[in-house]
Amino acid sequence: MSSQPHLFEIEQASEAWHLLNVPASSQQIKEARFRLPTWYRDDLDPLDTPYRDQQLALWRAITGRSEYQPDRDEETPEIASLDPLRRPGLYSANDAAVAGDHLMAMGHILKISGLTARQRPRILEYGAGFGQIALTFARIGFCVETVDISANYCNAVAASSEHYKVDLTPHIGAFGYNPAGQPHAYDLVFFYESFHHCLDFQLLVHRLVELLKPGGKVLLAGEPIVTNAPDIMPYPWGIRLDGENVAVTHARGWMELGFQEDFLVRLFEAAGFRFRKHPCANSHYATVYEFSLSD
């Protein structure tokens, strides 16, 4: 029987980051939780601007930064030194279980996409990182584009595209940027471990309807979407309050959001999507949320 997790105050985010990097205390931080500050109001509408502003205030309190700028705060500079062809992210963790998680997720996304080359599908991935899933779609013969705020990641995708001579094109841009330049161009838009970095996800969900062809679908995987985790997600959406996440947010400045499943599904359904969940018993990374438009 494990003891109760340690509770930190937001002001202790820096201390948590330090302890996270000390082997003797790392596990304790991973199991710890952060308490919401006393000024945090729980009576705000999660779809309204004051709620969003309050989450931004929480982010500022954790990071000590003044203004959230995705192109600055979501950067991962160390990836520029990784070989995007031989050891992209999922292989560079030096951990077979990590690679296995990501590869299972990739396989699940590919299968649930239901796409074949005969359909000549056009696919868009947001927050693609090294773009390994996008690359696999492209190697099947599909037309794939990626959007990422990080120039370094886009450069890695460009290197893969050129190496494999496939129809894969990266674009530096923000969530919602439409590389096609015209509405209803995509059969599939997918997110892997990226949707939860989008602060303006409500606008994005409605934007997805414009991006997709009739009958098109959105797939989310590797996203922190929870059904019952009040200590980590005590609100419909917001910064996750587990120790590791808050510590990393403090150090990196990333926007590390999470979602209660009911809230997120209702948001997509209100935008006109049909919902289907594809759980995976072997890895939560491979649990896929499928949102489809009608033909």
Add this chain to the structure above:
Amino acid sequence: MNAMGEAAPAVRVPMQNREGPLWVGFPDSDPLGRPSLALFSNLDGLLGDRLLIAEEWLSSELPTVRARLIERVRNRHRIICFGIGAGARAALLFGSVLRAERVITWAPSAAPGAGKLDAEAVALTYDTTASPPPSPHLPSPSAPAVHITSCSDTVDTDIAVARSLRPAVGIRLERIEEVPYSALEQALAQTNYLSRMITAIDHGRSLPKPHHLQRSWQSAFAHQIVLEPGLSPSNDGGFALHGTLRNSSPKAFSIGQFERDLIRIGARIISPGDDPTQPGSARFYFGSGALEAGATLPFRLELPREAIARGFEARVALVCEGRFWFDDQQFPNAILGVPADALKHQGA
């Protein structure tokens, strides 16, 4: 683009917009400091009066160029700016000024002649929300789609340029392996890659991929060089090396274009004891005309007596003056080695 990357909503295209866009090209500077025009080869026939080559950006002050360009694009509602190297940097700058719908660039960081166009100055022009359109007849403010294609040796610095443009624009990022900046303009000029890109944009089709350029470049410039085994005396007391260039590409070589683009047959000559990084050189100038597919052209390279008296090895290949040797880019060469003794037999 706003924070959500909002694009303009779909609208009915006005009659004037059904015409293709005006393509405004910004030349790089060639090794002699002149506007390098190879990029624009063969575009006249495709674009006609939809091609505007903005040479003035290299020789005039930026405010003057800005005013002149705004005047030159008057009444044009769709503009695409493009360029290589220094010209690419100019295309980024003036593409924002002119409210271009696209800016297509290759190696914008490789800009030896663009000191006045530093990255910061270019980035500032992309703050379209802060600056009104420069002229009422230009399109309303909107961020252009920016294409940046990097060469094999400009990737890192092009990324820095791309980062300086964020987050005001969406940037399409691509790269070409095995084609360095020095060979890029020739690669684009000698293939129909740019024409295919223009046609694709005009018809709303997918753009050609960079590896198509690499493949076309290797095909369009395919050739063989054969050297005769002996030397002959030249008029100035030296020797002449003879050989033939065979066009093994599927299309004719334009000799006139070779001359304009400073392409020659050249020899790098090394004698025993020479610094291999400082070879002697000789050139054959093509003149004019065309070399049809499959045809051969005889050439003659004059070798000064004093340069080869100790014997030599000559490596003969096509060269784009001041930029690159073709045999460094996976094209062939021919090598002839002649010892000093053999030269004596030939009257040295």
